Amino acid sequence: MNIKVLPAQAKSCFHCGVDCLDRVLASDDKCFCCNGCQTVYDILRANDLEDYYALEDRPGTSPKERAGRKGEFAYLDDAQVERMLLDGDVQGAVQQVRLRLPQIHCASCVWLLESLDRLDAGVVRAEVDFMRRELAVGFAAERTSLRRLVELLASLGYEPEITLGGAATNKKRLGGDALVRKVGVAGFCFGNAMLFSLPEYLAGPEGVAVEWKRFFCWANLLLALPVLFYSAADYLAAGWRGLSKWIISIEVPIALGIVALFGRSAYEIFAGVGSGYMDSFTGLLFFLLLGKVFQRRTFDALSFDRDYRSYFPLAATVREGAAERSVPVAELVPGQCIFVRHGELIPADSRLRSPWVRIDYSYVTGEAEPVAAVRGETLHAGGRVCGLAAEMEISKEVSQSQLARLWDHPAFRKKRGSEFEQRVNAFSKYFTGAVLAIATLAALYWAGSDARMAVHVFTSVLIIACPCALALSTPFALGTALGILARSGLFLKNAQIIEQLTHIDTIVFDKTGTLTRARDNEIGYEGTALAESEREGLAAVLRNSAHPLSRSLLQGLAAVGDGVVSDFEEVPGRGLRARVGAAEVMAGSREWVGEAGQGADPRLPGAQVHVAVDGDYRGFFRLGNVYRQGIGPVLEALGERYRLLLLSGDNDREREKLSAFFAVDDMRFGQSPTDKLEFVGTLPTSGHNALMVGDGLNDAGALQASAVGIAVSENTSVFSPACDGILQAEHLQRLPRFLRFATGANRIVVASMVLSLLYNAVGLSFAVQGALSPLVSAILMPLSSISVMAFATGATRLAARYTGVER
Amino acid sequence: MSALYLLVGFSLLIALVFLAAFFWAMRNGQYEDTYTPALRVLFDGRKSAKPSKEIVP
Numbered sequence: 095m096n097i098k099v100l101p102a103q104a105k106s107c108f109h110c111g112v113d114c115l116d117r118v119l120a121s122d123d124k125c126f127c128c129n130g131c132q133t134v135y136d137i138l139r140a141n142d143l144e145d146y147y148a149l150e151d152r153p154g155t156s157p158k159e160r161a162g163r164k165g166e167f168a169y170l171d172d173a174q175v176e177r178m179l180l181d182g183d184v185q186g187a188v189q190q191v192r193l194r195l196p197q198i199h200c201a202s203c204v205w206l207l208e209s210l211d212r213l214d215a216g217v218v219r220a221e222v223d224f225m226r227r228e229l230a231v232g233f234a235a236e237r238t239s240l241r242r243l244v245e246l247l248a249s250l251g252y253e254p255e256i257t258l259g260g261a262a263t264n265k266k267r268l269g270g271d272a273l274v275r276k277v278g279v280a281g282f283c284f285g286n287a288m289l290f291s292l293p294e295y296l297a298g299p300e301g302v303a304v305e306w307k308r309f310f311c312w313a314n315l316l317l318a319l320p321v322l323f324y325s326a327a328d329y330l331a332a333g334w335r336g337l338s339k340w341i342i343s344i345e346v347p348i349a350l351g352i353v354a355l356f357g358r359s360a361y362e363i364f365a366g367v368g369s370g371y372m373d374s375f376t377g378l379l380f381f382l383l384l385g386k387v388f389q390r391r392t393f394d395a396l397s398f399d400r401d402y403r404s405y406f407p408l409a410a411t412v413r414e415g416a417a418e419r420s421v422p423v424a425e426l427v428p429g430q431c432i433f434v435r436h437g438e439l440i441p442a443d444s445r446l447r448s449p450w451v452r453i454d455y456s457y458v459t460g461e462a463e464p465v466a467a468v469r470g471e472t473l474h475a476g477g478r479v480c481g482l483a484a485e486m487e488i489s490k491e492v493s494q495s496q497l498a499r500l501w502d503h504p505a506f507r508k509k510r511g512s513e514f515e516q517r518v519n520a521f522s523k524y525f526t527g528a529v530l531a532i533a534t535l536a537a538l539y540w541a542g543s544d545a546r547m548a549v550h551v552f553t554s555v556l557i558i559a560c561p562c563a564l565a566l567s568t569p570f571a572l573g574t575a576l577g578i579l580a581r582s583g584l585f586l587k588n589a590q591i592i593e594q595l596t597h598i599d600t601i602v603f604d605k606t607g608t609l610t611r612a613r614d615n616e617i618g619y620e621g622t623a624l625a626e627s628e629r630e631g632l633a634a635v636l637r638n639s640a641h642p643l644s645r646s647l648l649q650g651l652a653a654v655g656d657g658v659v660s661d662f663e664e665v666p667g668r669g670l671r672a673r674v675g676a677a678e679v680m681a682g683s684r685e686w687v688g689e690a691g692q693g694a695d696p697r698l699p700g701a702q703v704h705v706a707v708d709g710d711y712r713g714f715f716r717l718g719n720v721y722r723q724g725i726g727p728v729l730e731a732l733g734e735r736y737r738l739l740l741l742s743g744d745n746d747r748e749r750e751k752l753s754a755f756f757a758v759d760d761m762r763f764g765q766s767p768t769d770k771l772e773f774v775g776t777l778p779t780s781g782h783n784a785l786m787v788g789d790g791l792n793d794a795g796a797l798q799a800s801a802v803g804i805a806v807s808e809n810t811s812v813f814s815p816a817c818d819g820i821l822q823a824e825h826l827q828r829l830p831r832f833l834r835f836a837t838g839a840n841r842i843v844v845a846s847m848v849l850s851l852l853y854n855a856v857g858l859s860f861a862v863q864g865a866l867s868p869l870v871s872a873i874l875m876p877l878s879s880i881s882v883m884a885f886a887t888g889a890t891r892l893a894a895r896y897t898g899v900e901r
Numbered sequence: 902m903s904a905l906y907l908l909v910g911f912s913l914l915i916a917l918v919f920l921a922a923f924f925w926a927m928r929n930g931q932y933e934d935t936y937t938p939a940l941r942v943l944f945d946g947r948k949s950a951k952p953s954k955e956i957v958p
Contacts, residue, residue: 149943201940208941224937275927282920286913306905313909 109135110251111152130157134250138206141213146206153202155251167248169409169420170241170256178408178422179240179256188218188232191240193254195247198227207252214238214246229254258406258423273390277383280325283317284376288872290314291373295869311363314372322356325379342523344565348382350526351560358553371557374871378562381879389569389589402476402497405791410434410441413485428488435483442475443495444486451484452641453477456606458497458767458792464641476791480641500767500795518564518847529559536862547864554866558857562875563850563882568843570886575839578894583825584804584832591818593843594802595836597783601732602774602796604788605742605752608806610719611823617650621705621713628707631674634659635681639670644681646717647703669704680706687711719748724827729755731830737782741770743792771795787829791815831898838893846886853878 106113108124109131126132134154138146146153169175181190198204204222207229211217216238221230229252231243244254290310293302301307322330333349336342355378359370409420411433418433423441426432431447434440440453446467454464458476467473473486475495492498533555541548572589579586586592603609624632634657636648641664662672669682680687687704704714732738739760740752746763753761762773770788774796777784786793786800789807794815797803805817806826821829857874860866894900926932 201943204937204940205944208944222937223934224940225934271927271932274932275924278920278923278927282916286916289912290909309906309909313913 106152107131107154107156108147108152109154110156111154112156128156130251133157137213137250143206143209143212146202149205150200150202153200155197155199157249157251157253167241167244169411170244171239172409172420172422174422174425175409175420176240187235189235189240190230190232191243193229193231193244193247193256194227195229195252195254196227197252198222198224198229203252206250207247210243210246213250214243217243256408258403258408273383273387276325276328277380277387280321280376280380280383283321283325284373284380287314287317287373287376290317291369291868291872294369295872307369308366311369311372314370315360315363318356318359318372318375321376321379322352325383326352329379329382341519342526343519344522344561347522347526347529347559347561348565350529350556351562352378354553354556355560358557369868371868371871374557374868374875377872377876377879378560381876381883382562382565385566385569385883388573402501402791402794405439405476406441406492407439423492426488426492428490430488431485432488433483433485434479436479438479440473440475440477440479440486442488442492443490444473444475444488446471446473447485447487448482451482452480454480497767497791500771518568522561525559525561529555532559532858532862539862540864551862551864554861554864555858557871558861558866558874559854561850561854563853563878564847566879566882567846567850567886570883571839571843571846571890574887574890575835575894578890578900579832579835582828582832582899583822584819584828585821586819587817591802592836592839594783594818595785595833596840598736598785598801598833600737600739600777600782600784602739602741602777602784602786602788602800604770604786604793604796605740605748606719606744607789608787608793608826609725609740609752610721611808617647618716618718619713620716621711624705624707624712628677628679628712631657631677631679631707632681632705634674635662635670635672635679638662638672639664643701643703643717644670647681647715650715650717678708680709684714722823722826726755728827728829732833735830735833736785739784741765741773741796743767743770767792767795771799775799787821787826788815828899835894835897835899838897839890842886842889842893845889846882849885850878850882853882 106125107127109126112127124135126135131154134157138144170179179191181192195203195207198207204224207222208220210220210229210231214233216233216236217231218234219230219232222228223230229247233240233243244256247254290313293310294307302310329345329349329352332343332345333352336346336349352375355371355375359372359375362368362370406423408422410423410426411418412421412426413431413433421430426442432441432444446469448469450466450468451473452464452466453473455474455477456464458474464480472489474497475492476497533552536555537548537552540551569589572592575592576586576589579592629651633648633651636644636651638659639645657674660673662670664670665682665686669680669686671678671680673679681703684702684704687706701717702714703717705712729738733755737760738756740756740762742761742763743765744763746761749761749763762769765773770793774784774786778801783801786796786803787806788797788803789805793803793805797805797815797817802819803817804819804821805815806821806823808823853874857866857878860870860874891900
């Protein structure tokens, strides 16, 4: 065979950088891996947009995965669908839309997408939000349409992710954030109040002139008002709620401190007896709110609350007689006949009308191989149609399908309270009681000799006991830990998840897509060796089949397979038969290809594809799951400290391989999503705290029912089911380290709480003696807050280094 | 010394202007996306700055 040898550099596609294995297309001395990439290049060159290739090397995304079917996006012309996607606030004739493009990955992408107006004259404005992988487009409705925009993007390799769930959230978010505004106000007032207080602190024994002292005091009072009424409003409201319902939470002593601090200062200023503690007051609120902001880390590109709607298409093609039209899936009613094409999802439970179809349920059930269905059979929502298109009759509404009902399970409605919060709140009861007792006792002690001193001491105790530093320790330690984990590939929904991770004693794994790589197969061959020409022939036949086994095998064969195929025949559930040149090639099940009894033992693990050439049985290819790299040592390490369970929707072919890591009773195969949910749901009753590690929709229920559910994702900007955390697949092997780090972070929280209580004790010793001057308060308050913050952040970083999460 | 009253007033006023600027920036969405603008620096001088009139289909 004659192979054209190309220099190594030229072998990777100029557009997308993929190795051009199959064939090499050349244009302008540049190589492309496929027609799709070349087309994109030609479009960009024709429009003078070649800078795309100058900004980054080989920046493209190949559009070859999708077969550009005509009318694929026809549903976007539907007025109802358009309304769901477009932003409501239409400015004149300009329409606004936000599209999610998971393919955005580099500066070239941003540049090209923001130059969209040069490819479509109707585009008025195009702006990319890189972190959210979003493109906001404003377009003139009379010059272009949503459908044309989406088609243009798809042809460039940026096919928007348009889903039922996304339509609601893709709309424009309103800018601004109340909490940050409150911090802004508190910070502004704190800074200025401190400046106005400095003259008195620095004046020395002779003091500041009385008129100046009064002027600065009143200025401070003025500055404290917005802090009290705006920034502190939430604390005061929460404190009041707690007191009136007699539920003493951490907010109660904080609110008491705030009121005492402000009231005492205002009294001193009005009465002219002192200068008040307004600098401490504003500083207190500033630090408290800062802690709140710090804890609330958000990951813009990720979503932790996705349900089945995020996977579902926005519209389905409904057939009425010979006519086809697009209908939003939420409005599909039983009895309607829909048409689902290759690669599309079945939106609702329905009955098949076509003679047969093959359906890939891997998202819903975790079964690796697609199943064949025949006319009249019930098809479940969430299945993906492979190969041929199919016609089906809706039997249940979308929200009533088996898959959608999974989300009605109570596991999806549970609210998890923070354990620290509970512990702190339980502690607050005693804390508040103790503070009030100390304040009263101290006041009584002084009451006999000096009534004014008694009031002074009482308020001083309330002020200094305000557990500001205590309230800061959790946010700063866990907030830092969240950031460190995110940099290492584990994105947690919130800080509470870190606390819950420490109580885990059982880890439940899903198999397909979690322990194994979802799309790859390990291929082995047994039998008479195939000649080069036979391999080429087999590849040519496989190229004509959409069956996932054919696709996987074709990938593994590393043959070009460009022979001319004739008399192609595919029988569902059995195999393929075709002519390549002079030879007849058969591939498929054992029964299809050879005589019964010939060939392999059916009990061997892995899916098998048997091959015969010219009626002569040759052997079979075995396709086994490929486990993620380094998964063995990880399971061994985890097995030492945790009980490991396996819940797989797939069959038990891999049982033997896995028994090295899991006890025989702890492996369950053929589990439906509901089975998984229910099994994980029973673990707490036997006293186990389970961490569920899964990927697809089939694990969605179990992820919710477990104490902590972590979704493993190959590409975090694509999608993952609702969960508590998203783990990048390539970092799965660091799971043991993450768990150790979480335990460390929790110890740090406790340590910083103890530290903050020590400060309170020191402050109290000043307060009961009546020696809490504004200066002492102004030093002690920020000192305790800042040192607790520094300790919490620093110690968490050290723990990350120590456990090897971060170097 | 009474000029000090005026100066303190001015200093507060200026600080208020900055606070207002912060509020404006938040409302305007300046903190919405803090990453992409850094990429746009790379496009300076690229052709996209001046949209072409002719569109090749």
